[in-house]
Amino acid sequence: MTSLRVEIDLGKIQANARCLVRRLGARGISVTGVTKAVCGHPDVAKAMLDGGVCGLADARVSNIIRMHAAGIRCPISMIRAPMVHETKEVIRCCDVSYNTEMDTIQNLGAAARDKAIVHNVILMIEMGDMREGISHKNLNDFATRVIATPGVALRGIAANFACMGNVAPTAGDMAMLSRLADQVEGDCGPVVDLVSGGGSANLPWALGDASTGRVNNLRLGEAILLGTDPVTGHPITDLHTDAFTIFAEVIETSRKPSPLLTRSIAPELGMLKLVRNDDLQVRTILAVGQQDTDASGLTFPSGIMIIGATSDHTVVDTAKSAVPVGSEIKMGMKYSALMRAMSAPDVAKVVHGKQTINGSAKDRETHPFLTLV
Numbered sequence: 001m002t003s004l005r006v007e008i009d010l011g012k013i014q015a016n017a018r019c020l021v022r023r024l025g026a027r028g029i030s031v032t033g034v035t036k037a038v039c040g041h042p043d044v045a046k047a048m049l050d051g052g053v054c055g056l057a058d059a060r061v062s063n064i065i066r067m068h069a070a071g072i073r074c075p076i077s078m079i080r081a082p083m084v085h086e087t088k089e090v091i092r093c094c095d096v097s098y099n100t101e102m103d104t105i106q107n108l109g110a111a112a113r114d115k116a117i118v119h120n121v122i123l124m125i126e127m128g129d130m131r132e133g134i135s136h137k138n139l140n141d142f143a144t145r146v147i148a149t150p151g152v153a154l155r156g157i158a159a160n161f162a163c164m165g166n167v168a169p170t171a172g173d174m175a176m177l178s179r180l181a182d183q184v185e186g187d188c189g190p191v192v193d194l195v196s197g198g199g200s201a202n203l204p205w206a207l208g209d210a211s212t213g214r215v216n217n218l219r220l221g222e223a224i225l226l227g228t229d230p231v232t233g234h235p236i237t238d239l240h241t242d243a244f245t246i247f248a249e250v251i252e253t254s255r256k257p258s259p260l261l262t263r264s265i266a267p268e269l270g271m272l273k274l275v276r277n278d279d280l281q282v283r284t285i286l287a288v289g290q291q292d293t294d295a296s297g298l299t300f301p302s303g304i305m306i307i308g309a310t311s312d313h314t315v316v317d318t319a320k321s322a323v324p325v326g327s328e329i330k331m332g333m334k335y336s337a338l339m340r341a342m343s344a345p346d347v348a349k350v351v352h353g354k355q356t357i358n359g360s361a362k363d364r365e366t367h368p369f370l371t372l373v
């Protein structure tokens with residue numbers, strides 16, 4: 001078996017999705033599973049669907065095509081505003097797209113008309129994260145123009161938080177989103193079916209006491225996959241935080257003196273340096289690097305600390321204990337590490353707990369619990 005690999009526990013992903021679907025369902029909020037951090041991995045997507053999510057969303061058309069090719073047939077939303085050159089593909093493979101530009105929406109409408117279909121549009125509103133979004137004051141005009149555009153249907157509005165700025169939405173922000181839904185309907189009639197409040201950063205609000213108002217959907221990636229809150233990094237109650245683990249092989253283990261230059265004490269003291277005074281450190285080198293994952297997003301077993309990483313090597317301090325060459329170290333991953341590992345070609349993805357859904361896995365050679373993909 002390839003030693004550099006991500007192991008994926010589908011049962012834990014399904015359980016996380018189920019738990020969030022149940023808790024948010026009680027608050028009138030549906031869950032869309034976001035698959036971009038796993039590049040639309042079809043087994044992960046199916047585990048989310050088995051957990052009860054009402055649909056899937058991804059930021060890249062290539063990932064959406066991958067899910068379609070694997071036989072996934074639920075509504076899939078494109079949550080990054082489409083690029084001009086991908087207009088036709090978005091029309092063909094996405095049920096809905098999130099948009100912020102009138103030109104793009106007109107392109108989508110024209111392409112949909114060519115295919116004699118209607119493409120569904122959600123308007124992303126800028127609520128302070130300063131990434132994508134239409135400003136509040138333009139919203140009604142914008143919505144009016146979308147409704148007048150042939151080939152597209154306005155289905156709802158959405159907000160996004162804590163992507164650029166690491167700030168969770170407040171109850172005030174969410175009440176504002178509900179008011180904007182009412183405001184659009186005041187001018188345009190009952191067009192706002194979906195009010196998608198944001199992603200995993202919205203969970204403290206959504207599961208708290210504040211009224212959910214008109215918000216009836218969240219788009220969740222990190223909470224389902226990693227069981228963590230993106231703003232604080234803390235685990236979310238009752239969710240699994242170890243559905244994904246990465247294994248890397250030890251390729252060198254040796255006692256080396258601590259690096260001499262540890263830290264300058266003060267610039268005015270020139271050559272005086274602070275040096276570790278413990279004797280020899282066991283430095284272990286793992287065959288995994290920045291090209292495979294984000295080394296700063298790895299979490300190590302207790303007693304192991306990262307010293308540094310380059311494109312292909314990660315150096316760790318294993319205190320006084322030597323880890324033999326050829327053995328493996330198992331690590332947890334934060335979002336940045338997961339995202340890069342899932343898209344890295346040299347990292348194998350090993351899936352546990354796979355069920356053959358609608359016979360879709362039958363054509364491939366599979367062991368019931370282990371599939372190399």
Ligand SMILES: *Cc1c(COP(=O)(O)O)cnc(C)c1O
Pocket residue numbers: 034036059079080160198199200201219220221222223230
């Ligand atoms: C990535 C993304 C999400 C999901 O965010 P998580 O923090 O992983 O839940 C939701 N909406 C949009 C627009 C995104 O780009």
